[in-house]
Amino acid sequence: MTDPSLKQTLILDQETFIVHNLNLLEQMGLATIKTLPFAARVLIENLARNMDANIIQWSDVVNAAKFYESPAQTSELIAFYPARVLMQDFTGVPAVVDFAAMRDAVDAAGADPKKINPLVPVDLVIDHSIQVDHFKEKNSFFLNAQKEYERNKERYQLLKWAQKSFDNFRVVPPESGICHQVNLEYLAPVVSTKQTKDGVLAFPDTLVGTDSHTTMINALGVLGWGVGGIEAEAVMLGQPYYMNLPQIIGVNFIGKPQTRITSTDIALYVTNRLREENVVEKIVEYTGEGLKYLTLTDRATISNMAPEYGATAGFFPVDEHTLNYLKKTNRRKTASLVEGYCKACGFFNNHDNEITFSKKIDVDLSLIETSIAGPSRPQDRISLAGVKEKTTKIFDLGNRQHIQINPENKPHALTNGSIVIAAITSCTNTSNPYTMIGAGLAAKKAVEKGLSIPWHVKTSLSPGSRVVLDYLKSSGLMEYFQDLGFNNTGFGCMTCIGNSGPLDPFIEESIKTNNLDVMSVLSGNRNFEARIHQEVKGNFLMSPILVVIYAIAGKIDIDFESEPLGVSQDGNPVFMKDIWPKADEINHFVETYVHEKFFKDQYSQIFKGDKLWQELKVDESTTFKFDETSSYIRNPPFFKNFSLNLPDLEDIKNARALLVLGDSVTTDHISPAGAIPVDYPAGKYLIDNNIKPWDFNSYGSRRGNHEVMMRGTFANIRIKNKLVSDAGGLTLKFPENEQCYVFDASRKYRDEQTDLLVFGGKEYGTGSSRDWAAKGTTLLGVKAVIAESFERIHRSNLVGMGVLPLIFKEGQSFETLGLSGDEVFEIRNANQIKPNDLLTVNATKNGKNKTFQVVVKLNTDIEIDYIKNGGILHYVLRQMIKA
Structure with a gap:
């Protein structure tokens, strides 16, 4: 007897399609489709359409429908096939x-x-x-x-x-x-x-x-x-x-x-x-x-x-x-x-x-109130009315305003709390004509009242689509952006990803010399430490309209209700309310100037590229010709000595702690995306390979070179390793207690054939889905990461690279267990692990043993297979060659 099916034909506009109609489940008496979440319906259809004899069966479809009809706390594993x-x-x-x-x-x-x-x-x-x-x-x-x-x-x-x-x-x-x-x-x-x-x-x-x-x-x-x-x-x-x-x-x-x-x-x-x-x-x-x-x-x-x-x-x-x-x-x-x-x-x-x-x-x-978020986490929302009080407290601005840099007697001084970067950037907000046109109208009103942006604010406008520039130009608003200094700098992520570029050398030197706490404002979604610019202490997310307004203010500690943005041409104070556009005004511009034709024109040649792209010469070979002298693209070592034979998963013995980290360690901390410091291992490597500092580019641009990326792993200048007092990519090499860069320590441990562990707190690996945060971890020789909890994507990445994710039992942590980090660690019975199983960690110091249990944060049997294969790519490669 064959399994039931949801397959049927559907005729639309005289075309016939094969579909898998969820309504048939209801006719079968298996689920009330109209009460199921729509996202659940997508998952159920995916199962029904991809049924086969091996991986997905009819029972999986039925079980998924029942799970969502009466939601339970635990669920079954499914195989999802993205389109x-x-x-x-x-x-x-x-x-x-x-x-x-x-x-x-x-x-x-x-x-x-x-x-x-x-x-x-x-x-x-x-x-x-x-x-x-x-x-x-x-x-x-x-x-x-x-x-x-x-x-x-x-x-x-x-x-x-x-x-x-x-x-x-x-x-x-x-x-x-x-x-x-x-x-x-x-x-x-x-x-x-x-x-x-x-x-x-x-x-x-x-x-x-x-x-x-x-x-x-x-x-x-x-x-x-x-x-x-x-x-x-x-x-x-x-x-x-x-x-x-x-x-x-x-x-x-x-x-x-x-x-x-x-x-x-x-x-x-x-x-x-x-x-x-x-x-x-x-x-x-x-x-x-x-x-x-x-x-x-x-x-x-x-x-x-x-x-x-x-x-x-x-x-x-x-x-x-x-x-x-x-x-x-x-x-x-x-x-x-x-x-x-x-x-x-x-x-x-x-x-x-x-x-x-x-x-x-x-x-x-x-x-909901008008808000911003910062200074270093997107979830740290601050009501606009409370920004001055909050930021003054965070950065102690009230006691430190005496430090001021004011070249050539310019009207605004660079001081603590000053904004040095104001960027309308990122996918988050530049997709929205309402906020972009709203920002343009705010710029228009500001220019008409004679307002300008202080000399120390680096302004940029980076639309997420060429269509944005079409409707800003068509509406006449682009000229007002330009009058304020928000010229189009490119169509890309730019400041939000950390590509804010250099500050004026005078400004950067003033920040360093006087240890100024300066700020950035951006219409992005990420504001983690040192992401936007390494010299900027506070980064605040906000709407494009507010980016324009804060840029004019030039400082983060302003009360918009009582303090003016500046003085108009006729000598009167101009407040935020005077340049904030009305909703009906914005809507009128959106309806009038955002045209279907712009989308048609811009996307008709989307894959063709500009002249620079068309002139790029490439080979059309089956395999890529790696250049061993390249500083950008190198053949990675992941498949070196690859074998079809599956080795046993080895126990972790005589291991050392490479880092002990706290809560909310991000993938930016683990694998930085911005500038490459000259005196860090990645910078030294590039200099040794005759790359000048001004040609370093960024970590992100060199992700095709494992030599750069593994040296950049755990090398964020703000990362705080509890084994050392100084921030920034440092650790202690045991047993000598020698302070050195994380990469340098990992090489010494490798030469000694010493396994490595990383310890973390809550939400380990939050942030971007950065595969090098996992790739770099494994290339440093880390066998397992033990944390209080993991962010979803980074945990999966670690598994994908063969690094074992382990979590402390509820209520336990590195601190509560009384660990110091200089112990020698062992984890036995690795080859017998099961999903969410327990493993025992033995920590030895000065002849004394301490044991504690950790949870194997592998959710499925297939993840066990990935770990045993040394990662997901090795698993797939073995499957494909054998096929």
């Missing part, structure tokens, strides 16, 4: 390097290297490499783009080679926009189609991405999230993404936002609230009457920040807003298919059914 993969160049380059290395390994094993090829569609958008070198100049964008190609030619040649060599692999060239905004405006089909032997299959678009903010696409009703680059590579090679069925938390929006409230304010409020609710490893789905007041780009801002509030995804089901946005962005045919398919198959939200969630959280939009 596609999204990459950006920082995380994409290492993946392409790995693919090239795997082709070499397969070739060396006597098999066909073309076996290594993406089996699902992959889009890589080059958006993370452009830096704000030039600003306040009319040709800033061209000069920055030119500099970008000079720095990244080798990387771009690799990506262009991949574009030509791999099937199912498209590259969006530089200067096209930010990957998440390009995904939202163009790449995402919402409903995917695929030619099969039985006909054209239609199904919900889903994806995983190598950037944590892949979640932005959930605003469009597309279920997707960020994964480690290693996991993404496995998906590209046809492997399912294994996961436990996630709980789905309903966030019920009620009320209507106040007049001045932007999507940024809502996103910061939601981030703060959901961090308190602990939605880690859960999907958040938005519901409620308040949804009608949120445009699709408002939703995109909220979905984008899912990593900041800790959720796997922040999902908005397909509804009328989705269809209208697809039409607005020149996808009318797509909108027709999406409407017909979703309404027929149970994926269209009519807002008329009570959904059953694991938990429901009410959020009253009418109570």
Whole structure:
């Protein structure tokens, strides 16, 4: 007897599609589909469509439907097959390097290297490499783009080679926009189609991405999230993404936002609230009457920040807003298919059914205030009215204002609390015409009143899409941005990813000499320590409108109600309220100047690239010709001495603590993204290889070179290792108690054949889905990380690289166990581990033993296999060669 099926045919606009209709489950009496969360429906359809005799069976479909109909605390493992993969160049380059290395390994094993090829569609958008070198100049964008190609030619040649060599692999060239905004405006089909032997299959678009903010696409009703680059590579090679069925938390929006409230304010409020609710490893789905007041780009801002509030995804089901946005962005045919398919198959939200969630959280939009977040975490929201008091207290600004630098008697002094970077940047807010036009109108009113921006503020405007510049120019607002100094500096992540570029040498020297606490303001989603610029102590997230206003103020400690921004041409004080645009004014500009034609024109040639891209010369060979003299692209050692034979998992013996870290250690701390310091191991390596400091580029741009990246691991200048008193990439080498850089210590331990451990606190690995945070960890010789809790993506990345993630038992920590870090550690019975099993750690010091148990933070049997294989890529490679 064959298993039941949800397969049927559907005719839409005289086209016939094969679909898997969830409504058939209801007809079978197995589930009440209209009460299931929409994200759950996507997961169930994915199971039903991918049923086979081995991995997914009918019982998996039924069990998933039952789980979501009566949500339980524990769930079963499922195999999820994303429809596609999204990459950006920082995380994409290492993946392409790995693919090239795997082709070499397969070739060396006597098999066909073309076996290594993406089996699902992959889009890589080059958006993370452009830096704000030039600003306040009319040709800033061209000069920055030119500099970008000079720095990244080798990387771009690799990506262009991949574009030509791999099937199912498209590259969006530089200067096209930010990957998440390009995904939202163009790449995402919402409903995917695929030619099969039985006909054209239609199904919900889903994806995983190598950037944590892949979640932005959930605003469009597309279920997707960020994964480690290693996991993404496995998906590209046809492997399912294994996961436990996630709980789905309903966030019920009620009320209507106040007049001045932007999507940024809502996103910061939601981030703060959901961090308190602990939605880690859960999907958040938005519901409620308040949804009608949120445009699709408002939703995109909220979905984008899912990593900041800790959720796997922040999902908005397909509804009328989705269809209208697809039409607005020149996808009318797509909108027709999406409407017909979703309404027929149970994926269209009519807002008329009570959904059953694991938990429901009410959020009253009418109570949300204008806010910013900082100085170093996105969830640390501060009401605008309380910013002066809060920042004065954090940075002790009230007692330290006497330090002032005022060259040439300029009207504003550089002092503690001064803003030195003001950037309208990132996917989070530049996708939203309301906030961008609002910022333009604020700039217009400021210029008309004679206001300007202080000399010490580095201003930049980095739109996430070329369409943004089209409507800013069409509306006449771009000239006011330029008058203030917000010239277009490029179409990329830029300041938000840490590519803020250098400050004026005089300003930077003044900061260092006087130990000034200076600030940045940006419309981004990340503000971790030393991310934006290494000399900037406080980084504050806010709407583009507020970036303009704070830039004019020139300082973070200002009370906008009582203190003016400046003085108008007629000598009167100008307050924030005088230049804040009215909502109806912004809406009028959005309706008048954001045209469908702009999207049509900009995306018609999206894969062609500019002249610089077209002139790049590359080989069209099956395997990539690695240049051993390259400082950007090197053949990584991950597959060195690769064997088809599976070795036993060895116990950890005579191990030492490489680092002991505290709470909220981010992937930025573990693997920095910004500038490479001259006197750190990575900088010394580049100098030894005849690279001048001004040609260092950034850590992110050199992710194709493992020699740089492993030297940069645990090398953030702000990382605090409890084994030493000084911050910044240092540790103690035992038993000599010698202080040195982490990398240098790891080499000495390697020569002694000593295993290494890293200890951490809560939320270890929060932040970007940075695969080098895991790759670097394993190349340093770390066998296991023991923490109080892990952020989802980084834990998966560690597993993907064969590093064992372990957590202290509830109520225990490095401190409560009385550990000092200079012990010798042993962990036995590694080869017998099971998911969420217990292992015993033995710590020896001065002849005395201390034992404690840790939980094996491996969730599934397949993750056990990954660890035993030395990582997910070794596992896949063995499977493919044997096939």
